[in-house]
Amino acid sequence: MRFRDQQHETRRATLRLLALFGLLLVALVLAVNAALCALWWGGSALLLRDSGFLYLPPLFFETNTAIVLVFVLGGCGVETLRLRSGGGAHVAEWAGGRELTDPRDVTERRLLNIVDEMALASGLPRPRIYLLEREQAINAFATGWSPQEAVVAVTRGALQRLTRDELQGLVAHEFGHIHNGDLRLHMVLLALVWGLSLVHGYGHRLVDAGEDGRRSVPGVLVGPVFIAAGGLGWIAGRMLQAAVSRQRELLADASAVQFTRSRDGLGGTLRKIWYQVDAHEAALLRLPSRLMAGQLMQAPPGWLSTHPPLAERVRRVCGRVLAPLAAPVLAAGDADEPRRASAPVPPAALAPAAASIAYAVAMAETHDPSGTLPQPRPTSDDDEREAIDRLARVHGPGEMRAVLLALIATPGSQRERRAWRDETRGLSTADALRDEVKKLGAAARLPWLEVLLGRLARAPLHDRQDVVEAARRVMAADGQVRPIDRLHWLALRHRLGEARPPSPSAGTSNDLADLSESALMQVARLTAFLSRLVPDGELETGTAWYQSVMKRWVRGAIVPAPELPDADEVAQALAAVQGLPWMLRPVLVRAWLEAALAASPLNRLSDGAADALRLAGLLLDSPMPPELARHYIELPAAISSGT
Known part of the structure; x- marks a missing residue:
């Protein structure tokens, strides 16, 4: 039955x-x-x-x-x-x-x-x-x-x-x-x-x-x-x-x-x-x-x-x-369980590492007369620029919370909209802020989300946990948990969790083929999860993208089938990949991006694929490759720094 x-x-x-x-x-x-x-x-x-x-x-x-x-x-x-x-x-x-x-x-x-x-x-x-x-x-x-x-x-x-x-x-x-x-x-x-x-x-x-x-x-x-x-x-x-x-x-x-x-x-x-x-x-x-x-x-x-x-x-x-x-009583291993909410690595601590590893595996940026390489995003229209200017003046935890929840809510979902209203009840400017968020295009939403996460990360722990709980309630209001919802949820836990120093990872190899079979299997699981969004969210093209990524490192063996992992397996896979040597994580992000560009028409990423790859890079504390950065608008420096 x-x-x-x-x-x-x-x-x-x-x-x-x-x-x-x-x-x-x-x-x-x-x-x-x-x-x-x-x-x-x-x-x-x-x-x-x-x-x-x-x-x-x-x-x-x-x-x-x-x-x-x-x-x-x-x-x-x-x-x-x-x-x-x-x-x-x-x-x-x-x-x-x-x-x-x-x-x-x-x-x-x-x-x-x-x-x-x-x-x-x-x-x-x-x-x-x-x-x-x-x-x-x-x-x-x-x-x-x-x-x-x-x-x-x-x-x-x-x-x-x-x-x-x-x-x-x-x-x-x-x-x-x-x-x-x-x-x-x-x-x-x-x-x-x-x-x-x-x-x-x-x-x-x-x-x-x-x-x-x-x-x-x-x-x-x-x-x-x-x-x-x-x-x-x-x-x-x-x-x-x-x-x-x-x-x-x-x-x-x-x-x-x-x-x-x-x-x-x-x-x-x-x-x-x-x-x-x-x-x-x-x-x-x-x-x-x-x-x-x-x-x-x-x-x-x-x-x-x-x-x-x-x-x-x-x-x-x-x-x-x-x-x-x-x-029997089982041995509890700490390595396979992620922290309940990992803290972001401070930008100052990441800067030296980013300078040395951002291009550990070269991605050519040569002159492209044919125009097939990703091109910079066009500048924002007037409405979007005005919305960015108004959102830049957002202040106070209540307003930042309202904007963040509006950014992660599924467009068009009435249930999530009602949940958002419940979470922002009592804030007089909530509806106006949501109207400004609706003016943001796909190229501006994720940069704004990262800016807000950076600002909210300075709040007390209980306030950050309250934001994470509110985000979960909004995302789950319609009874569906989409893959992009899962990535947003993990990103919020990663950036707004309890602060802890990053654990050093042993090893200096920049070749994922040198990983153990169990570690490579976790890479495969995380890649299989992303195949639900990359390159276009379709099963057939996602499977082809997964095969293209994994065949780089599975030498002399058949690439395992992309079994879609459940929430538990995604959490375990992410924890394992976050524990990889710091030189390997940008290599993995770059491999995902290269395969997605190769599978996309005119080497242009879909909005969903770009967001998935950018969130995955955020979760791995990896610098963003320039080919991916071109998909998004660049917010003014004063906004990004929170000044």
């Missing part, structure tokens, strides 16, 4: 179960009324044998119905308010969680990176992340009342025992719960079941003796009716609650595959949890797993189990039956 079919079927099953909840409430009302009616007629017949037809008291059915609804719906409302007031953070802290804001090791940094990636892939706000430090079992839960208030908590065992792909699958599963509205649904169902239990409790209070030690006759007669009806209703409610939870777990599994575009990550996670369950290593020390069963990644089995059998979940995710997978 296709995963979208699984999602549709699971949603239909959930609706059927929720309809049964409504029928259960109706049945409870009918049962109470029928039992009390029979009790009234039976008692009256014994006391008044010759009274003829027995009349019920006025408002008999209305009163009984009101009592049941007050306890069930009123109790549900009260419990809902109580659960809502606690908040997701309160639950995570009560479970022993520590909020992750400043990662202490590579596994924590990996988790934060994955959460950022899944937020972008799902189009959801980034939840607060908590680490359950004492829990060695592989597990996680999401809680909160809405996506804006959501919290995701992950156990230390998950960080230590899952590979990056598997951890991504686990996090994507929790994002699936948030995306599908399960957080609110779980709380409402919990409150509804609690309301059903109040009917049972009301019956006990009627039967129990009062302060004087006596029991009332009506209470003794009526109480057992509410005890029996309420008890059966509570059991039926728990069964329906567990059935709904099982369906939502399957839906979250399918959503995780949708977000990650991979079965292996979530499949491996479920198999490792299965192994821990069989080895009796899945117990949680501090977290009350029975109480929070519906919110966990996996809960203890039982006759009211809130999760489908792990074997069934593995079969549905992987497409076949697989055995449990051992879950």
Whole structure:
């Protein structure tokens, strides 16, 4: 079965179960009324044998119905308010969680990176992340009342025992719960079941003796009716609650595959949890797993189990039956995980290196009478020049943020425009600034973006992180993550992240063919990702461009096929390429550019290809080749320097 079919079927099953909840409430009302009616007629017949037809008291059915609804719906409302007031953070802290804001090791940094990636892939706000430090079992839960208030908590065992792909699958599963509205649904169902239990409790209070030690006759007669009806209703409610939870777990599994575009990550996670369950290593020390069963990644089995059998979940995710997978503690390597947001290298520090390496591999700039080499961009028109002059007077973090968000928003997307309005609400000049941005041509937008990134990089860290989060919300507002969105996102994280000195890279060779096979594979992955934009965004020409680039360094072997990497693989590939020796990164950018010019009509880059290559060079801290610089207008020096 296709995963979208699984999602549709699971949603239909959930609706059927929720309809049964409504029928259960109706049945409870009918049962109470029928039992009390029979009790009234039976008692009256014994006391008044010759009274003829027995009349019920006025408002008999209305009163009984009101009592049941007050306890069930009123109790549900009260419990809902109580659960809502606690908040997701309160639950995570009560479970022993520590909020992750400043990662202490590579596994924590990996988790934060994955959460950022899944937020972008799902189009959801980034939840607060908590680490359950004492829990060695592989597990996680999401809680909160809405996506804006959501919290995701992950156990230390998950960080230590899952590979990056598997951890991504686990996090994507929790994002699936948030995306599908399960957080609110779980709380409402919990409150509804609690309301059903109040009917049972009301019956006990009627039967129990009062302060004087006596029991009332009506209470003794009526109480057992509410005890029996309420008890059966509570059991039926728990069964329906567990059935709904099982369906939502399957839906979250399918959503995780949708977000990650991979079965292996979530499949491996479920198999490792299965192994821990069989080895009796899945117990949680501090977290009350029975109480929070519906919110966990996996809960203890039982006759009211809130999760489908792990074997069934593995079969549905992987497409076949697989055995449990051992879950030892894995060695965490720092080399394969990028910093959560790398800082830009200061221009002053780059200047000497740029002077010595900008032309390490020559690109001839000879006289070109045929006019086939890239020519300088024509000067801006009057409207664009006026817009540049007005934008040069932008001041203050609010205005710079509004312009930056307008630059990265997809033109013509109404959803992203609404998201932009939400992010700039309260700024009186926002609409005017957006109108000026709309006047900028393709050759001016990316230079302006780099200028703003340079200015915003001087702001405090929390302000920079706020801009990155706002950009993610705008880009994900339409539910689509385009390759150029991914590059913009990576560029923002690269330039606006925490400052850290660049790590020196060993080696002085300027030949990529000397790289190890694993390093060359990461170059191939990053090149395959760029082939979705270069030279013209078409699959056939992108594949040809990829082959043209890679055949330069794959000697005596077949060039690997350009498998389009997912978000996780792009992040890993970028981290590996950023770690290449400083002389090789400009060589790679130049190779991308040469192949793109050769594949483009009249050696002219498309706007999309030029932007992709310029952003890629920015991510690699590589100087821009002059042939690429010709594609863009040159902003006045005063603007570029921020003076």
